[in-house]
Amino acid sequence: MNRTVRAGTPRPPRREGLPWGDPAGTPDRIAVTGRWFERAGRPWFPVTGEIHYSRLPRERWSEVLGHARAGGLDSVATYVFWAAHEPEPGRFDWSGNLDLRAFTELAAAHGLDVIVRLGPWAHGEYRNGGFPDWLLQRDLAPRTDDPAYLALVRPLYAAIAAQLEGLAHAEGGPVIGAQVDNELYDQPGHLATLRRIAEDAGLQVPIWTATGWGGAQVPESLLPVYSAYAEGFWEDETVAWAPFAPFHFRYTDIRDDLSVGADLREALDGITEAAPVQTAAELPFATCELGGGMHVAYHRRPLVSPDDVAALALAKIGSGSTWQGYYMYAGGTQRTGPEGTEQESQATGYPNDVPALSYDFNAPIGEHGQIRPHHHLLRRQHLWLAADGHRLAAMAAVIGGGGADPAEPRWAVRSDGTSGYLFATTYQPPKRPLPAQPGVQFTVAFEDASVTVPTVPIDLPAGRSVAWPLRYPLTEGLELRSATAQLLTRITTEDGDLVVLAAHDDIPVELVLGDGTIVDLPSAPGPECLIDLGGVRLLVLDESHANRLYRLDFAGRERIVLSDAPVYTEGGDLVVHTETPQVTLAVLPAPETLYVTGGDLDTPVRQGLWRAWTLTAHGAGTTPLDVEGDLDATAPAPRRGGPLDRLSAPEDYSGAARVHIAIPDLTGTDRALLRLIWTGDVGRAYIGDHFASDHFWHGRAWDIDLTPHRDRAATEGVRLELLPWRRETGVWVDPAVRNLPDGLTLEAALVKVAKIRISTEGAQ
Structure with missing residues (x-):
């Protein structure tokens, strides 16, 4: 059956009275209209990924930012965690991997803009939401206009502004936006106050935001930004699928999500129900937390797939998004402070126990720099937005069909009245899949002509999301x-x-x-x-x-690159990270000569338009390792705690299996990961007496970065403490991995990751 939709000319956007944008005359001026963002006078479709500088080793910042830029991001967002920067009243720390200014400047060197999430409260699964312990010991009302609280916020914001002095976009710098607080839903006046305090401190940026989900009341001075997750660790273990998640896999003009943060509203404020706030019709649809993956808690451990991430992101574009923002885009490691590891936990009054160290989030870039399949799937969308986002941003969304009924075809059109894109999907996660759609054909009626695609009906297979161009100008x-x-x-x-x-x-x-x-x-x-x-x-x-396709600025010009290993550019060179000994690389337009450090290149061959090389990496590869010890273990009795009486992470490891893994000499290895393929409940890893990593088993491998401890690891090996899986405990894991027997299984391998730098001499 042919489906038809009319795609007329969208209304002109509101341009007056919006409290955002650079001053007139600013080079590369950023402006905000009622429907889209503009840059240098034309529509602009930003793509942002969350990367927490304070949760990454400083020496890895450049690598992570390089991969983010190669993944098609044009900007990164980052929390400024108050507790990390002001551990004692009046003593600020911006050293080491807390150097916000250095991170911002490095992002700019990689061609990335920066959005600073200022707090003061951040959440981000940080202890006390990022509030310092000393703040909570004072007699004040945080997250309000209580003068005692604001008296502490002002020096925090002033210190952040000082770090960013001269880096604002209007000054030629990379800082284009700031978010105040996070998930504050009932204090619009306070949110407005926070913007004024930040501006009074000297922070002048074109875009000011606040999170709009959960029925949040956002003042007119802040742009509401939205979230969408395929799953949520914050749901109870009795919930089969997060209630709002199916909504995110279809096309809709509803922007809110009432499930994100709902457990905190209930646990901290006693709010058990919320109503969505009607989104202002004359504001652009901007997202800041499209799930790049999902964290795990002890009681609930989602298994979000690369296809989940990519389909959800594409559904938001089809629904009218004009700003794609991902949380997280790169995972990291929880910080350790005076009270120990600084993760969210029931011990600090939160409903969930999350891992003490790992904040991997199954992000496109993992906790230790692993490049995941959804990095590639999302890059395909981002390349498209870079090429045609200036047209797409100005196109309005028209929902063609599809709702909660899984049998109903789901489709939409983005159109400027004469051209556009057709979106259609048969994708939902495997826990609730959609059927194929037989005999699919669509007709889009533009102002001056109609387009039918395909010309002959086809079957749209199950598990597909598409975005097809209509009347795309070639010349x-x-x-x-x-x-x-x-x-x-x-x-x-x-x-x-x-x-x-x-x-x-x-x-x-x-x-x-x-x-x-x-x-x-x-x-x-x-x-x-x-x-x-x-x-x-x-x-x-x-x-x-x-x-495998990248578009990179390499050897003095933009080129497209086909690589079967992750690649990015740094200082004009190509940098390849590979776990495999051999990599194929093709470039177009092709330089005549390449020079390599850290590997060997074979003689190039012609493949159509391409010039292709085979790259042999020095030292890369995977080696099985022996596991020494007995996997017999006894699980402790389950415990519950926290304000919502959820399952608590075990503290009693007396019955744990204790095994040892000998590590070979790692000299000359750029990065070494201990990869554990295991089943169980929870695990802790030690190198000597150093607590190096932890993992709540949820169906994926557990990677431990040995690189910072290479000498000690080679001398002392890695000691694991593992607690066995016990189904009757009631922990929720994905149905795809749920039916495993009680007990423990374990295999180990050493993964050596090589870093290869490729340069040219005068290539054009």
Whole structure:
């Protein structure tokens, strides 16, 4: 059955009376309209990822920021945790990996802007939400306009502003935005006060935000920003699936999510119900917490997949998002302070016990720099936004169909009235999958013409999310009327523009030009599937190669790179991180000569437009390790605690299995991870007497970074304390991994990660 929707010309955006934006005349001026953001006078679609500088070793900042930029981000957001920076009243610490200014400047060096999440309360699964213990010992009302509280906030904000002096966007710096507090839903006057205090302290940025979910009341001086998660560790262990999660996999004009932070509202404030606040119709739809993964708590341990992350993100674009912001984009490690590790816990009055050290979040970039599959899936979307986001941002969303009924087709259109994108999805997580949609065909009626895609109905397979271009301008006189492939990127070469599309492996590719001509593919989609249309060429990649595609500034110009190992640029060079001994690398336009440090390059070969190399990495690879010790263990009796009486993390390890893993010499290894494939309940890892890592088993491998302790690890090995899985405890894990037997299993391997730098000499 053909589905039809009318995509008329959207209303002009509101431009007057919005309290954001750079002063007139600012170079590269950022402005905010009622529907989208602008930069240098044209619509702009920002892509932001949360990276916490204080939870990463300083020596890894550049690597993580490099991967973030290569992943298609144009900005990063970061919490300033008050407790970390003012451990004692009046004594501020900005040293080491607390150096906010250095992190901000390094982000700028990687081409990334910065949004500073100022607190004072942050949450972020930090002890006391980031409040210092000494603050809570005082007689005051935090998160209100209590003068005693504000008297402490002012020096905090002043210290942050001093760190960022000269780095604001209007001053030519990278700081484009600031968020005040977090998840404060009933104090709009206080939120407005916090912006005034920050500005009085000297922080002048074009965009001021506050979180808008949970029915939050946000003052007019702050832009509400929103969240969407595929799962939530904050739900009870009796909840089969977070109640708002299914909503995020379909197209809707509702921006709020009442489940995020609901446990804290109940635990800390006694609020058990909330009503969504009607979003102002004349404000752009901006997100700051699209789930890049999900944390785990002891009582509930979600298993969010790469496909979950990518489908949710694409659904928000189809629903009208004009700012993609991810939490987390890079995982990290909880800090340790005077009271020990500084994670959220029932001991500090919160409802959940989370790991004492690991804040991996299953993010696109892991706690120890691991590059996950959703880094690649999201990069495909980000490349598209970089190439055509200036058009997409100004396109309004029209919901074509689809609601809670899983049998109903879900689709939407983003359109400017004459062109646009068609979105359709049959994706929900495997715990509640959607069926395939047979005989799919859509007609989009623009102001001056209608487009039907595909020209012959097709079956849309289960588990698919698509965004297909409609009337996409290829050249001044040539349009791509429709395509059943997704736009990836567009690059100018010596032979003219090259438009790169990504096919779906299980959907036939149909390319229709403006005059109705259906273009025949010269070969199956892949790196050599090139179509010359005169004045522009189309390259149609298969999914495997689309997931390997990067667009990077390398050797003096932008190039596209196909790499089967993670790659980013630093100082004009390519940097490759690989766990495998061999990597294939192809570049377009191709430099004539490459020079490599940390590996060897074979003689390049021609593959169509590409020049390709095989790279042999020095020292990379995975080696199985022996496990010494007995896996017999006894679980302690379950405990409950906290304000919501949830399962508590064990403290009694007297019955734990204690095993030892000998570690070989790691000299010359850039990074070494101990990778544990295991089943159980919880585990702790020690190198000597140093508490190095912990893990709540939830179905994924446990990686332990040995690099900072390489000498001691080689001498003393790693000691593990493991508690066994016991189903009757009642811990919630994903249905995909739920049916495991009680007890423990364990396999170990050493993963050596090589770092290879590739440069050119005068290549063009």
